Amino acid sequence: MASSKSCCFPIFLYSLVLLSMGATTSAQSLEVAAPLVRPPLSLPPGRRTVTCTLRQFPSCFQVRARCPVGCPTSCFMDCTLCKPVCNCDRPGAVCQDPRFIGGDGITFYFHGQRDRDFCLVTDRHLHINAHFIGKRVGANNRDFTWVQSLGVLFPGHHLFVGARKTAAWDDAIDRLELAFDGEPIKLPPAEGAEWHSQTAPHISLTRTRDANGVAVGVVAQFAINAVVVPITEEDSKRHGYNITDEDCFAHLDLVFTFYNLTDDVHGILGQTYRKNNPSRARMDVAVPVLGGEKEFATSGIFSTDCLAARFQAGGAAAVEKMGKEHENMGTPRTTMQCHSRRASGYGMACTR
Template sequence: MATTTAMQLLGRRLSCCCLLVAVCLAAFAVVPSASQPSLTVATPSSKNKNTQLKCTNTKTNRTTCTVNCNNRCPHKCLIQCPSCKTFCLCDFYPGVSCGDPRFTGADGNNFYFHGKKDQDFCVVSDAHLHINAHFIGKRNPAMSRDFTWIQALGIRFAHHRLYVGAVKTAKWDAAADHLTIAFDDEDVALPRFVGSRWAPPTAPALSVTRTAQVNTVVVELRGVFRIMANVVPITAEDSRIHNYGVTDDDSLAHLDLGFKFYDLTDDVHGVLGQTYRPDYVNKLDVKSNMPVMGGAPDYLSSGLFSADCAVARFGRRQEAAAASIGGPAIAMVTDDME
């Protein structure tokens, strides 16, 4: 009897742990469209970041409750409706990249990857998916490296190319849209209202949806990835605290990002991608206040859409399949995907 009771208690504790993990990842989970929670992105008042905000279910257009957007969120507060849970995009959960860029790996550990300004680095490289990031930066003469931020993503899948980037701007205007998107070299015009959605006829599995009127979108390739992108500036206060040395001619608008992947292979690589490998061993000093992943040359690409970094995996499976059957490579993601 005692053994049975102990096992029941252990089972309850494990269930609670699983529930906590599920709550953290709920906003990026793929579930049937009829039950998928909506996500509202709210901008707190600059004077009072604990201002109560309404949580509105975008499917029913009804206000379900009011919530407090607490001051942990420096730029945006994310509200999941109808559950009314709140969190910040840069909370610590797997697949996040924020700031100077701080990543949270699939193992849950945080690390920094500084790269170098005005260069492109492989963030994720797999057989059917490749994501590069373009870094912008600011040189501090007192340091041996650049301060860097992710300004844009170059995403490749099948024979398509998707660009998601922050527009360079001197003076930040929170009411203006500083986000630019292009698909296969054609600009994407996305109406400025919450819930506006775009999907290309040549790749209907891809969609871009606004979760705020400006500067925040969710990009999804069904069954492959879901990415939340939020454009934010470096404020005068950020610059003062961290000694970034920001001047009036550039607000250093950049992307804070949340990644969720659904179909990575065991051979995936890249700055963030390698942390999803089953054989990944974290060799960073996780006890350090600022664990840094080095080896930048291994991830350096010649361009935003180039898959030529030393750890590139893109197309490897297709090329191997083509060689074995003597025919053309078959893309993992096809244009007629439904």
């Protein structure tokens, strides 16, 4: 028995040593295999919040809402609908190279020419011209063009909205240029900052963001939402613009709303607001294009000498009359809502 116990005891000690080593090894293994602390995922930026800043819509004034998912950072508050709308996806939009959505809901392009002015809207008491900037690449037979500025004429007054030329783009630096009756307008760099004319109180400008966004309102006549945007590197590669570091071709993305157009309205965009007006854009091509450069070309940003001109200058009395129409302001000529699931915008669906 004694010899048996003495034989088993070393084996017992050996087993304890092995168990101890195994426990240590297991502990080390567990320590090595502990889950790694991963850095947080990079989440997409949140949706912008937009506000109705036009006082002539009291039921919607100062109402805030978040941009739709389809355009999380590029929308505006449509005060007539009191809901956020993607900047370039509704009637009255003029965006990109430049792509128009007419009052009839039809999407079309008008290329024009760089460094020229064209009539967008011309009516009895309203005339809007656009100055096109652009460049020609390679052997292309046309210019790539964008709307750089607007000249807006209405009885007794004229308004300028433009994008300053810039090389390197910074969202925080304001590139808006504004003037009323030839005098520069200085808006404080804060969303919601307002400017009102002392001589025409029915006219107002409001910042829609801290920099590069403005809403223009003329009671009973029109509203314009304008945002200054650059041609991004991604845009340049996708479309072959060949944009260099010298100029990012800052331009305006625009949305127009009209209240008192006549059925004689004309212009690249204006004619699409006529009742029962067949579209002149070529619809038998992949990208509908509107011609008629000679008909819409004008000699300057505030000139009314295009062949399609309808503008009658009027005077202060006409402006005062329109201001008094505030309470009886007509509904927008179009209340269609449009959307597209394609980035190109073709196949836009519109409903009244």
